[in-house]
Amino acid sequence: MNFCTIMRAMKITMVLLTCVFVQVTAATYAQRITLNKQNSSIKVVLEEIRKQTNFSFFYNPEIFNDVEPVDINVKNATLDQVLKEFFLDKPFKYIIKNSYVTISRNPEAHRSAKPQQLQIKGHVVDASNNRPLSGVSIRIKGTRIVTSSDANGAFFINIPPSNAILVFTFLGLQTQEVRVGPDNRNITVRMRQATSELEEVAVTVQARRRANTEVAVLEERRKAAIVQDAISAQMIERTGSITTTQALQRVSGVTVTDDKYVAVRGLGDRSVIGQLNGVRLASSDPDRSTIPLDLVPASLLDNITIYKTVTPDKPADAASGIVELKTKSIPDSMTFEVIAQSGFNSNIGMGGNFNSFWNSDMGVLGTKINRKDLSQDFLNLGQQYPDGLYSIQRLIANSGYTPELQQEANRINGIMRDFDPVLTTQGQTAPLNQIYSATFGNSYNVFNKHKIGVILGGNYYRRATNIYDGDLTQWSIYQGVLSGSPYIYSERNVPNFITTNRLGLGRYQTYKEHTGTENLNYGLLGGLAYRFNTRHEISFQYLGSWGGETRASNLAGRYQYTGMPGEVNSTTHSLRQSYRTLQTFNLQGEHKLFNHSYSPSLSYNLSTSSSSHNDPDYRFANLIDYAPTRPTLYYRQTMSGSEPEYVNRHYALGSGYVYGFGPFGVMQADPNGRRWRNLNEDIYNYKADLSVPFELFGNKQEFKTGFNYLNRDRTFGENVLFLPGSNFLQNSLSDQSGTTNPTMYSSAPLYDVHGDLNRLVSPEIVGIRPRTSNTGEGDFQVGGFLYNIQKSPNNYQGFFQTNAFYGMLDLKITEDFRLAGGVRFERTNVQSQVDTSNLYLDPSLLRANAQGELLLNPIKPNSVYKQGYKPFYSINATYTLNELMNFRAAFNTTLARPELREITNVFEFDAFQMGLVVGNPNLINQNTTNFDFRWEWFPNPGEVIAVSAFGKQLKNQLVKVYSLRTEGLAATFPEYPVIAYQNDPNTGRVWGLELELVKDLGTIWERAQGFFIGSNMLIAQSEVKKTPERLAANWSVDRNAPENSPLFEQAPYSINAWLNYENKKSGTDLTTTFNVVGERLVQINLTGEPDLYSRPVPMLDFVFTQRLSRHLTLKGFAKNILNPDIKTVYANPSTGGKWYGNEYVNRAFRQGSEFTLGLSYNLF
């Protein structure tokens, strides 16, 4: 692999070289000249041409002496074209030979020269305000000759001497055709708003509103009444984004964690809401309130817009932003495109290995994942045997006495052994990454003048990534070993080298990480728009998306400084597969009621969507083993009591307690197990808006009103099956179940299988014990290990309902000053009900208390939170300076609602967060007050320079609170925190700055024609006061630990930059993007160690497309070219990732670079 190592080092160089070569290639081939010289001498012009073409000119300088200065304006012309035009009406002739151009006087010129072409000069203005329009495209109809208007709206174009028709196009304005000729050489064109025409009372429904280029989205942004940012399909393609979250990362103010969780301006979770074509997206994550953005394939989108301030016609529960996904619009003419790409991750290579597990095949469509669902037979067992497993054990024991019982016992045995007998991950050959997509669209005329538009899209991708030899280190101020087993234990202690005067951390556990992930995702888009006439149009859209993920993680490591005579190893295997679906249907209509420009118009959007998240058989096992230097005793339960036996190695599945929760103040927490979780959510979202225009201050104004109804119905089901060997399972008659001590003999199966986790769940341990040659005559069968058949206490169902109505005015006070604002009333009704029947309950929850009462948790299974209609105000002011520059200010109040999961009275040990996630029925809405300012300037189409400032004040902020009641040095078991949401009594504040620049470099430096540069940056600051518990934990060692903390996962800055080169002629498009996000708080530690922060990771991507023929395009990308270490460190905020000068790395790994190459076929 030395070869590979060297090559990896060379890789960056290679990519850069490739960029350069592509650039050079394009230039050499084109030999194109772009010149814009006014009042110049011929010599200067020729010199410029020489520089651009490398052709040398031979002439006698005297021949130009009496010639007047010339004007020339050509773009992308060949040498021949330039010279022909240049010398058209001049008395010179030229000869091109090899690389030389010889120019001489043409004596007959004056006689024969007749003007071959006509120059048309003109001026384009906006009809509404007579302001010059720049960037208007002017084309001679029927030719490819194009020019555009300059900043003053002026343009020049040469036409054939006869008449010609010029076509003026500009986004959002009505296309105009003007006939020009010798008698019409100086024109002024007034362009009108496309929809403001009296005779064209046209409406355009969402499905037809095409905004898939950067120019278009910037134009929408320029005209909007609010602060918004967006990324277009063009940019999505240029950044090689496959999922929507990858694309979102490029938008200013957006940060993304784990490729899943989106935060806008530093606020994530419920502060961001997702909409697809204007309707709410369902959260399908059982643990966190997130929008399933990674499920929506980016290739099916026209654009993603983030509304950072809102008007009352938008939901008020987006405290920091609305992410609006707009699916592909219906084109005016037929389009058909097919893309196929393939590639690999450099951590795997071609045909290399990635971590996976036996029977992890998801199938082409991911549906094989669902085959691991708990069988109905298993689920029925809980009903059939409500007294629990002992009744099954008894049935097995009795099964020898009658054939019917025998049959039933065999059936149950089959069910118990039906699960995959695998708990460990295993390397497998990775498939090549694949991406396919296809889109088709067209419009047809039907029934005379009716129009029907169709769009169909499909997308499929599958990719594998792998982390190998990653480092994971748990640093701690403590040492010792707590495994949950009395055999693997050494007292917790703080070593004497850690004091408040000498701060440091010791290595507690060190691991090597091997994690493989395979994703597949596919989506289908269907859109249909029907236009009765220009005033009435309805459309229907369907988006279905399905995704499967397999994630296999193996951590192999050991405890350091155990104080025990021998090595203590810790091995973790996590095997997870998820299958998710999202389907939305929506019907929208836009109707202009009357045929005049002040006609009220009605728009509505009716949608239902459903999403599901299924995690079947998610397996997690953390095996701790201890090999003392000499064999020690293990007590095993036998017929005649407990008997000690000597073992060379002790085993335990690490588990412990959560203190401070439950009726007894303590709960067992066992991360090991097989889990099934299934969440289904159905959403009904209906809304309608009526806008009534009227005239005031001499301008057209608008009053808008409407309502919005949203209802989400959710059901969540879970089964947690404990593993054989779990500390908390009774494995002896004398085991004291229900005490705070784990049962003494429960780990016996681990010893039986010598710590082999796969054997642990094999028929050797699970199911009915086989008869042996020692089985007595007629002896009954006995069950070995049986999985618990009752569902976990976390099943719930609930709904989340909001109603809203609003009224708003959109006023143009003057031509330049616009005010949009009003009030919106929203109502909240969140209710959930926990299923309390037939559950598997932790024995520690079943014990009677000192008064002899049997307490059950949840004590209150129903949660209800209702809030009546409350007003939310918003006002957006826009002052427009010369049409290209906006000054915006906005004020609005918003709310954030507790999520269904957070309010539901359930508790669940989450093996990912390693904590008990607890519902809080007392949560109330959070209120946010937002202030926004933005200055934006659109110098040219596709260009923007913007500066924004924002501030947010959050009352009753919903915050995730970690609390850990620790026994400190007296602890004998691992302790896990309680994670709950609470309303923070302190007012939280977030403020920040956004900078954005998108510039066509060609406008400032001619040689940089075709180069675009873009950059955006977010600087945000947020603070929340630490809870007393958190602060106390920090101060236990570090007396200088800050009292405030940044918000969870909130980055102080994020920077995006991209450089794009586009050469339309050669069909080359190259984009290099760079992204870096500042440190983020990712884990709160409550045992004295500083919190965990993820370090900034510079990501450099390169994406290229090269047209090969009219229909065929080669495209590809290289992502994460730098492939830096991705690190999480123990630190205080803003210390450069250090803690008192030392770096304590918790996790470090490399993601690998990703390479993809493919073809796109475009029929039209």
Add this chain to the structure above:
Amino acid sequence: MKKMLETKRLTAITEYNRLRGALLIFTFALLLFSSCKKENLDYKVDYREFTEAIEPSMVRLVNIGRNRNLEVNGDSLTNFRWPPANPEAPDEERTQVLPTKYFPSTGQLGLTWTVPNEFFTPEHATEITFYSGPTLNRMHHTFPIHEDGSQPTDYYLLKIEREMHEGPEVIEVPRDVTAPSRPDHFKIRLLNFAQTFDNYLVTAENLMAPMTLAYADGTPVSPETTNVPIGQWSEYVEVPYGTYQFKVLTQDQRQVPMATTSPTIHVTTSAIPDMTQRDPNDARSPASTGLVYAELQTFQPGGIYSIAVHPYTMKYNAPGAGNAFTVTDIIQNAFQVITDLSAPLNNSYVRVQLVNATLNSSPLRLELSQERTTEAVPSERYSDYVISLVGSRMLQVKDPSGNVVIHQEAQLQAGKNYSLWVYTGENQELQSLLVSNNLASSEMLGNSDSNGNYGDPFRRYYPFPFTYRFLNLLTGFEEVTLTNQLGIPYGRPASHLLQGVAKDDNPYYFNIGSDQYREQWFMLYQSSPTELPGRWISEVTGLSTKAMIADETLYTRANRNVPNAEPGVYTVAAIGTFNDGQKNAKIMYVKHTK
């Protein structure tokens, strides 16, 4: 001119194409460099303690003297661990021993040990030294062994403690490993290695005599295994497989106790190896029960077993102060069962018997096939077992004239034991009930509060069982209950017995504790679902466990007390008819173990 321009353009295009080629090559090179296949090997561990297989020889050591340590060719293979390395260790740890390669579970010599092949070399004889105790200064004995390639050999290591009188330390015995000629049989032999010894506290009864292998009722198994002289062993004899309580008798019919590790049951009186109970008249003194300890065991088809008599240290109840006994050690000759060849898993055979639970009918016999048929069984009696092949079998019960009076198809499962009960039904018609018996006398403990993730902890075996199952084959009552002489039902297994239905939820009653040595009666009560035990049916004579003793002369011939009950697995059934017209009912029993 034009042509030249054209050429020029072509050159430019060619140049571009070449560069594009270069671009592609670079791109592909880049891909190639990154595309090196990564192995990404798994982090793997194997924590098994011994992964190499030890190749066995044909020589075996049979440690009936319960010696502890072993050297082979001067190499100590056991741990010789005493005292422990850590003097502060708890008691268990100090008496425990460390595992070794050849003795991975305890580190000490067990009952049998097959000498690995690696210890045999052609040049030198292999030398074995065994030690009676944990340290080198204890009694030990050294002897050479040799491997005869054709004949499996056992070396019986005898007890060499100081208390032992003069005698051999090791006896070389050939072992048979050829399967029984009849595959549904097992082979068994008797070795008489009785010896004399000193006891310090008491004088034990002298059991130095030729020995006889007998069934539970005292019937000798075979002439071959009868009166085996001291120091000798019998030939192997073939016995049908099944569950037996073998006994070893001296020439004068005294029973020899069985050596066992079970700490709770195996207690003898001082002079004779009886089991004791508290003397009903004097709580401080032990009193003989008349019973001698011998376990029940299933001897599997195809197995080969040796029963060896040799001195063994066991517990003995001496009178103590107050109400307590004092338990001390005593040495006595006792027998042990040694497996010479483990039986294969029995997937082929099943045993079936016929119970004639009628009153006053002609004898019946059960026929499974021409060859497999029971003897004719008169009323209230039961047949010996017949061995059948597993599978679907037609069970035919025939009367003396050969008429089929009952036929029943049954799915017979391997390793099981069935009794076909034939009884008189409502209309005086013969009816049958096939009952599956559990001769292993195992009980499922626990209750509904138990967390049932694991089943094993709830199974308990009673190797010296007094186990009863109850059946109601009596017509006339809806249900009956069987009680003891005080009218207390024998638990759920004896309560609310429905006619013709065998209970299937933990159906056995296990008589444990001091009750098992007392005489128990089985009394018939008419119960109802709301009434327990209900009305005593005085017309039906109770059945006493004393009446169930197979042969009292087994005890009287040796001048011993006749016990109140004999261990075994029994079924007690109420049979006959009981109504206004006919009051002909009885309680009968079947002893399933032999």
